[in-house]
Amino acid sequence: MKALDWLDHRTGYKRLLHETLFENVPGGARWRYVWGSTLAFCFMVQVVTGLALWLAYSPSSQTAWESVYYIQHEMWGGWFLRGVHHYTAHAMTVLLVVHLMQVVIDGAYKAPREFNFWSGIVLLLLTLALSLTGYLLPWDQKGFWATKVATNIAAITPVIGPSLQKLVVGGNDYGHHTLTRFFALHAGIIPGLIIAFIVGHIYLFRKHGLTPKLPKRRPDAAFWPDQVLRDAVACLAVLVVVLFLVFRYHGAELGAPADPSEPFSAARPEWYFLFLFELLKYFPGGTEVWGAIVLPGLLMAVLAAMPFIGNWKLGHRFNLAFLWAMMGGVAALTFLAIGADRSNPNHTIAVRTAEQEAHRAVVLARGPDGIPITGAVTLLRNDPLTQGPKIFAKSCASCHRYDGHDGLGGQPKDKASAADLKGFASRAWLTGLFDPAKVDGSLYFGDTAHKRGKMVKYVKEDVASLDDAGKKELAQAIVALSAEARLKAQREQDRQDEALIATGTKALIGTKLSCIDCHRFHEDGEELGTAPDLTGYGSREWIVGIITNPEHQRFYGAKNDRMPAFGEEKQLTPHEIGLVTDWLRGEWYEPAAKKPE
Amino acid sequence: MDTPSAPDSAPPPAGDRREFLTKAAAIAIGGAITAVPPIAGLCVFLDPLRREASAGASVLVASLSALTEGGEPRKFPVLADKVDAWNRATNVPVGAVYLQRLKDNKIRALNVVCPHAGCFVDFRPAQNKYHCPCHDSSFGLDGAILDPKSPSPRPLDELPVEIRKGTEVWVTFQNFRAGEHKKIPV
The missing domain is CATH 1.20.810.10 (Cytochrome Bc1 Complex; Chain C)
Structure with a gap:
């Protein structure tokens, strides 16, 4: 107690405490x-x-x-x-x-x-x-x-x-x-x-x-x-x-x-500013200043004048009514803003994309390379999983589809007029290509100039009439051709099927399937220029090549349908072509499966 | 504010117990809610204590031909991977070493950091010694303390060296805590 008195004598804290508490x-x-x-x-x-x-x-x-x-x-x-x-x-x-x-x-x-x-x-x-x-x-x-x-x-x-x-x-x-x-x-x-x-x-x-x-x-x-x-x-x-x-x-x-x-x-202000955000929608171009500055300014002025207004006979009631009206207005505008976003499918997609990118940024930041000095934004800019779908939607989806959509989950205005590239060059994709019922369907050549081409004819006639031994050879050849792509998803399978791939390669260059009557495959087959090269078919280098210039004699040459030479014509940068290629091939960083957190 | 009551003025006895409970509850609740934000902050403040010292990594520093047998020590930068909080950089300067080639293809590697307070020491060819520009510690070619009144508590930190493929000088680079008699890795 003496110590406290000593302290009080010098600071007067007791009086302060007393004033605060009592x-x-x-x-x-x-x-x-x-x-x-x-x-x-x-x-x-x-x-x-x-x-x-x-x-x-x-x-x-x-x-x-x-x-x-x-x-x-x-x-x-x-x-x-x-x-x-x-x-x-x-x-x-x-x-x-x-x-x-x-x-x-x-x-x-x-x-x-x-x-x-x-x-x-x-x-x-x-x-x-x-x-x-x-x-x-x-x-x-x-x-x-x-x-x-x-x-x-x-x-x-x-x-x-x-x-x-x-x-x-x-x-x-x-x-x-x-x-x-x-x-x-x-x-x-x-x-x-x-x-x-x-x-x-x-x-x-x-x-x-x-x-x-x-x-x-x-x-x-x-x-x-x-x-x-x-x-x-x-x-x-x-x-x-x-x-x-x-x-x-x-x-x-x-x-x-x-x-x-x-x-x-998906840009929206914090929820308590949504009323201002909504208010601005009602002011046509050039008059925003009324909604953003004049009107809020006037409301604040009335608020500040309340002590004076309150001196009138009915002033207090006016103030109360004003405040409730203002709160009602704010609530109504907030409600309208939320309702508008709820019923807008584009906003829903934008929010979902934003959440995916936020999650992806964290996955990459925690990846083995960490965050570079240039900042985490570089991680997303160089990420095939993030950029691939966007590039696909922008440049490819007016003709192609990815699993039936434009890469981002939307539907482009134009009808699909070229192959669906989900799983391109995978065993499943190639099996569909060699299916006489599918080859001229909308997933493959159905809507292209190649619908009446040699390949479709070959599948519909030659493949359809293959005997059982021929069908077996075709299945093996598909495995061998798919292995050329070196797809990440098939890496383990390709390693196990080494012998099968060797047999398939023989079938591919064999006379029964006669692929190399038109195509080239490594050292075998026709000179380039008659049909796309099957060497490294679906590999990164192959896809980058065809996107860069499909009219190159290694691909479709003069028979190219409508596909632009994205690289040659500088519609896409080499970096963008690489990103969309890696995305199509499923080549992006995934963290090793760990114990769930 | 002048109030007639004071903390110790006796309240009516009937309300005694109720008032005691009110006071106790006010203090308990007030204390608990006030403690939450500082505790949250304290965790982040103490986070660095969780980070362990990194083990030294073996780094290619120079080629053997850059050093002459019995020659003067030469300074080489050490490039390695560096983690700085969220940033990860590969092959960036993380320190430097003095390398001196002795007889029989032996290499002596000394960390350039002075064990006293962490300044970089210089090699002074004229006096054939290392000298620290901050507090004048001086060290012999083998890193030993020359002056008995040296502020440095220990000799320069020698680092393990390995010659690979006959030509590459690899150093296991490590920094040590300054101001200690023992070599404690940081």
């Missing part, structure tokens, strides 16, 4: 007074978890996603820390609105508490600014594209817009300085302002006292312990909800790394 609560403790405390608690959580995240976060366009990935997937409890920070931010937004509603409903904004009310509105705006800046920091596709939209909207502010955007973005384009600026705002400038305003807010609150809810139900009491307990229970409830969400979703989402060259049609 503030008067008019009418005794009530649940409706807890909201301010829950917000203070949330802010404390954000400061602590934010500082801890800062220990591992690195703001630059080559390290932001990577460091967040590392926090999320490699560091001890990193996913939990990120999750708490993320979902507490959501909770804080909800609680801010509840606090505001409670203040207006109870008339706590009226004189002499105007400044307290205004500082509260500033705190609301600052907290929303924290959400906006924090959304970008992981530098994933979602944050990147949502922020791009938000800063482009800032640019339509009259007069100062373009300069404002440049200042926020840190230059003409999005990059390192966008991140350093957003990080400084998010972790330094805005929290600093919030602390200053919280101090002012609490000072004014203490100066004017709590606004009692009349009539008082009980005599006045001290803050400690009844109201403290209620506040603590309310904070506990908030925390329980946050923790539930953290465990339910295993922390916060992390999308695929931001790629300015990769459009992202």
